[in-house]
Amino acid sequence: VCFIPGGLDCSISFVSHVLGKVCVHGRQKEILSVLVPCLVDLTKSDCIWQRICWRLVECVPDRWMEAVVLGFVQRAPGADTLSRLLGNLVVKNKKAQFVVTQKVLLLQYCYTTAVLQNLLGYLSLDSLRRALLIKVMQELLETWSSSSAVKHSPPEQQQYISKAILICLSHLKEPEIESCRQELLTSMMEGVKCHLDSNLPQIRRLGMIVAESISSKINTDGPVLKFQYEEDDEARELKSLLVQTPTFCVVPSLSDDGNETAGAALPLVLESNKKSHTAAPVMSDDELHAELDSDDDLIPYDMSEDKELKTKAPVYIRDCIAVLTGSEDMDKWEATVKALEGLVRKNPAATREVSVELAKILLLLEEKTCIEGFVELRQRAQVAVLTTDPIPVAKYLTSQFYSLNYSLRQRMDILDVLVLAAQELSYPKSHGKTKHSGAQKSCIQLLPGSDSSKDWRRIVDERIKSKTRRFATAQSQVELASSPNEFSSVAGHFFFPLIQHFDRPLTTFDLLGEDHFVLGRLVHTLAILMYLAVNTVAVTAMGKALLEFVWALRFHSDSYVRQGLLSCISSVLLSVPTDCLLEDMTEELLEAQSWLGDVVEKDPDGDCRRLALQNLLLMENLKKKLKTVPS
Amino acid sequence: MALPPPDPQFVLRGTGAAVHTLHFSCGSQEPDVPVLFSGSENGFVHVWNLKTHRVDTALDGHGRKSVYCVETMGGKNRLLSQGRDQRICLWDLAEGRTSVTDSVFTENVGFCRCSLLEVAAGRWLMAMAAKALDEVQVLELPSKTSVCTLKPAVGAKLGMPMCLKLWQLSCGSQPLLLAGYEDGSVVLWNLSMGKALSQLACHQEPVMSLDFDSEKAKGISGSSEKVLSIWSLNEQQNLQVYKTHKLVNAGISDITIRPDKKILATAGWDHRIRIFGWKKLKPLAVLDYHTATVHCVSFSDHKNPTERLLAAGSKDHRISIWSIYTQT
Numbered sequence: 013v014c015f016i017p018g019g020l021d022c023s024i025s026f027v028s029h030v031l032g033k034v035c036v037h038g039r040q041k042e043i044l045s046v047l048v049p050c051l052v053d054l055t056k057s058d059c060i061w062q063r064i065c066w067r068l069v070e071c072v073p074d075r076w077m078e079a080v081v082l083g084f085v086q087r088a089p090g091a092d093t094l095s096r097l098l099g100n101l102v103v104k105n106k107k108a109q110f111v112v113t114q115k116v117l118l119l120q121y122c123y124t125t126a127v128l129q130n131l132l133g134y135l136s137l138d139s140l141r142r143a144l145l146i147k148v149m150q151e152l153l154e155t156w157s158s159s160s161a162v163k164h165s166p167p168e169q170q171q172y173i174s175k176a177i178l179i180c181l182s183h184l185k186e187p188e189i190e191s192c193r194q195e196l197l198t199s200m201m202e203g204v205k206c207h208l209d210s211n212l213p214q215i216r217r218l219g220m221i222v223a224e225s226i227s228s229k230i231n232t233d234g235p236v237l238k239f240q241y242e243e244d245d246e247a248r249e250l251k252s253l254l255v256q257t258p259t260f261c262v263v264p265s266l267s268d269d270g271n272e273t274a275g276a277a278l279p280l281v282l283e284s285n286k287k288s289h290t291a292a293p294v295m296s297d298d299e300l301h302a303e304l305d306s307d308d309d310l311i312p313y314d315m316s317e318d319k320e321l322k323t324k325a326p327v328y329i330r331d332c333i334a335v336l337t338g339s340e341d342m343d344k345w346e347a348t349v350k351a352l353e354g355l356v357r358k359n360p361a362a363t364r365e366v367s368v369e370l371a372k373i374l375l376l377l378e379e380k381t382c383i384e385g386f387v388e389l390r391q392r393a394q395v396a397v398l399t400t401d402p403i404p405v406a407k408y409l410t411s412q413f414y415s416l417n418y419s420l421r422q423r424m425d426i427l428d429v430l431v432l433a434a435q436e437l438s439y440p441k442s443h444g445k446t447k448h449s450g451a452q453k454s455c456i457q458l459l460p461g462s463d464s465s466k467d468w469r470r471i472v473d474e475r476i477k478s479k480t481r482r483f484a485t486a487q488s489q490v491e492l493a494s495s496p497n498e499f500s501s502v503a504g505h506f507f508f509p510l511i512q513h514f515d516r517p518l519t520t521f522d523l524l525g526e527d528h529f530v531l532g533r534l535v536h537t538l539a540i541l542m543y544l545a546v547n548t549v550a551v552t553a554m555g556k557a558l559l560e561f562v563w564a565l566r567f568h569s570d571s572y573v574r575q576g577l578l579s580c581i582s583s584v585l586l587s588v589p590t591d592c593l594l595e596d597m598t599e600e601l602l603e604a605q606s607w608l609g610d611v612v613e614k615d616p617d618g619d620c621r622r623l624a625l626q627n628l629l630l631m632e633n634l635k636k637k638l639k640t641v642p643s
Numbered sequence: 644m645a646l647p648p649p650d651p652q653f654v655l656r657g658t659g660a661a662v663h664t665l666h667f668s669c670g671s672q673e674p675d676v677p678v679l680f681s682g683s684e685n686g687f688v689h690v691w692n693l694k695t696h697r698v699d700t701a702l703d704g705h706g707r708k709s710v711y712c713v714e715t716m717g718g719k720n721r722l723l724s725q726g727r728d729q730r731i732c733l734w735d736l737a738e739g740r741t742s743v744t745d746s747v748f749t750e751n752v753g754f755c756r757c758s759l760l761e762v763a764a765g766r767w768l769m770a771m772a773a774k775a776l777d778e779v780q781v782l783e784l785p786s787k788t789s790v791c792t793l794k795p796a797v798g799a800k801l802g803m804p805m806c807l808k809l810w811q812l813s814c815g816s817q818p819l820l821l822a823g824y825e826d827g828s829v830v831l832w833n834l835s836m837g838k839a840l841s842q843l844a845c846h847q848e849p850v851m852s853l854d855f856d857s858e859k860a861k862g863i864s865g866s867s868e869k870v871l872s873i874w875s876l877n878e879q880q881n882l883q884v885y886k887t888h889k890l891v892n893a894g895i896s897d898i899t900i901r902p903d904k905k906i907l908a909t910a911g912w913d914h915r916i917r918i919f920g921w922k923k924l925k926p927l928a929v930l931d932y933h934t935a936t937v938h939c940v941s942f943s944d945h946k947n948p949t950e951r952l953l954a955a956g957s958k959d960h961r962i963s964i965w966s967i968y969t970q971t
Contacts, residue, residue: 315929
């Protein structure tokens with residue numbers, strides 16, 4: 013395609029028509045891959061070519077405008093080249109404006125970050141277009157801060173919008189920020205609230221990052237918002253969007269191909285405090301300084317390590333109880349906390365005498381001094397107590413789960429402890445060690461158990477692949493020594509009390525209302541307990557109760573809870589023997605199946621859909637299995 | 644900036660039980676090897692070869708009852724060991740023999756280490772806790788005749804003697820005895836008259852160990868509390884407290900002053916060995932190696948000052964050997 017340069021008065025509209033038609037028929041890639049580089053080169057220095065190009069795109073009929081504009085936006089190597097190519101198209105043409113400011117940003121979310129950079133950079137490059145940039149920014153923020161959007165839109169879209177916001181922020185200049193400071197602040201506050209309310213850690217983190225960025229932009233001199241979250245590639249990528257290397261304007265200069273913006277993203281400057289090491293030893297005896305010319309020439313050695321000997325931990329369980337409840341001696345308290353798990357495991361008989369009391373103390377134990385790993389120490393001690401004396405302690409813990417005046421943290425602790433203890437009890441004791449793959453579960457502490465939902469997906473995947481139900485762990489262990497399943501006799505005690513009172517709200521604790529986070533955790537816990545109850549006597553009753561529980565909650569609005577419910581169904585299908593499934597639970601299963609079909613099609617959350625699909629496959633496999641077995 | 648404390652020069656392992664007592668015998672010439680005797684809780688006296696760091700001989704003479712004192716009588720061929728089987732055994736170790744030549748039945752069930760003093764060639768005085776609870780008996784060896792029995796005055800509730808030290812100002816002069824008692828007092832006894840010359844309350848708790856420098860007429864005692872007590876003897880043979888030194892952790896099991904009177908070592912219940920300068924009790928080093936109570940410390944009697952060693956035996960079954968401040 014070769015254009016005749018200068019002097020001739022050509023009509024470009026025919027070319028525009030052709031271009032538009034080709035693009036709308038889906039051939040954007042082919043034609044634009046040839047056209048765009050040509051145009052980029054030609055428009056580099058020649059104003060006439062620029063005007064030609066602008067005419068070209070302006071003349072594309074409205075019905076094909078979208079395809080053309082999207083094609084250009086995707087193909088242009090940078091925001092300034094896009095600017096050269098499109099000119100002020102977005103200002104002149106209503107359709108183009110709609111596509112660029114609304115459709116790409118708010119209604120779709122399939123484009124890459126580079127495309128976003130191009131688009132928003134393009135908007136920022138010209139003063140006429142900057143007004144649009146601000147408008148776009150406001151609309152994005154409105155979406156970001158709307159609680160219904162946060163609840164119902166898929167995480168991918170939310171990430172897309174967050175990225176767009178960050179890029180916009182990076183383009184905004186001081187006076188513009190000044191003018192809309194108040195708005196930014198209000199949206200930020202609202203948005204942060206909705207994001208932090210969510211159960212999915214990814215959403216929370218997105219909210220935190222965006223809020224931090226907004227806050228740093230509007231409060232350049234004051235204190236900025238700072239959250240604590242896990243820094244991984246995604247977070248770093250998002251943060252890097254905030255900093256833009258200056259893009260060069262229409263005048264061609266050094267780099268016109270390649271993305272300046274995406275390439276040189278600088279990390280935010282962090283202040284590093286170098287702690288100066290003071291290593292000078294201190295003489296323990298002050299008399300030394302007075303007698304420097306003393307004794308012979310005997311030079312003392314460094315005695316700074318000479319400190320008082322630490323107190324030892326108590327050796328008896330009852331002593332531990334006394335120390336934990338009454339003692340003011342912090343050293344002893346620390347030593348006791350560290351030694352408690354070992355003592356409980358070594359003295360099962362003594363522990364059984366005081367198990368409930370010990371469980372109570374541990375549940376209410378607060379961190380008095382700064383011990384490393386306090387939460388884990390406490391959790392391990394609780395698990396040790398629970399496994400040593402399962403029935404009374406389980407009764408106590410499950411009753412406390414539904415009692416007044418516990419914090420959410422404590423209730424979730426109860427759930428975690430029950431799960432860990434159930435794991436320990438149900439695994440065969442090989443070589444005296446019970447924790448293997450279960451050890452990773454003990455890392456569920458401060459983050460919600462969405463890890464467990466990932467584990468679930470993995471395990472369910474494996475199951476489907478293998479097409480048989482096997483009680484095997486993820487690691488292949490050859491020939492575990494068999495021993496009686498200790499979980500069998502107590503599974504019911506762990507499970508049923510938890511499921512009993514979920515719909516009875518207390519004044520401080522309402523599972524079905526505000527505390528849906530705990531509900532999510534509870535559902536996941538029940539799923540795990542169900543899974544671990546395979547080959548126990550109570551499994552059928554448990555399965556039936558669990559399916560009814562799932563049915564009652566199936567329309568819950570929180571996606572984390574729904575994921576948990578789907579895991580429950582997986583566990584039921586995996587743990588309850590097929591005959592029992594068919595005999596006792598046919599109706600529930602059929603109902604569940606229809607619900608699953610619904611979820612697969614209509615649920616907004618990708619994870620839920622996947623889990624539902626896996627469940628349906630599991631059911632199919634079971635049916636097939638039954639058909640092949642001669643009755 | 645002070646150097647970090649040195650590590651042990653080597654560590655002797657193999658006793659198999661807590662080490663309660665140590666005694667060096669390194670004064671002999673080549674080709675004789677320097678030797679360390681150790682007494683353990685399992686009743687053995689181990690003879691350690693300090694060149695090979697291995698046990699040359701293990702002497703079993705106390706019926707597997709703990710040995711809590713070993714001393715040599717003029718050279719390493721004659722050994723005295725005291726055990727919880729209420730016996731003090733005299734050994735003949737010359738030419739590879741391991742036989743008990745004589746023994747004294749002390750009838751004492753305590754832990755008080757006996758004290759030896761050579762008063763004339765071949766004649767030794769030995770002070771030991773006697774049958775009666777608060778008495779000290781002095782015997783002459785090798786004849787085993789009783790020289791005197793030192794009984795505290797009636798009403799002076801001193802308790803058991805915990806540690807003893809026989810000394811004389813110079814060869815030929817009066818032998819005297821310093822005894823530390825359960826009530827925390829140190830008593831100076833005159834042996835020929837059999838009566839106490841002076842008594843000093845040094846500690847609130849039992850005196851666990853003491854040592855005395857006859858040249859400076861100064862002594863030091865340690866107990867189960869946090870204080871070391873230094874006392875001196877004036878011309879009237881009266882004991883008076885010179886000063887006290889506060890420790891970081893309570894409990895001292897043994898104190899010994901190096902033969903050249905420059906430094907002293909204490910064995911602590913906090914697993915640490917502390918070195919002090921003797922002149923002004925300046926803390927010099929804290930040797931932290933053992934993982935359990937250090938029961939005993941002993942300095943070697945090497946003729947060559949640079950070869951001098953310090954040994955410490957602990958409840959963790961190990962004997963650590965240190966070379967420290969050997970330059971002076």
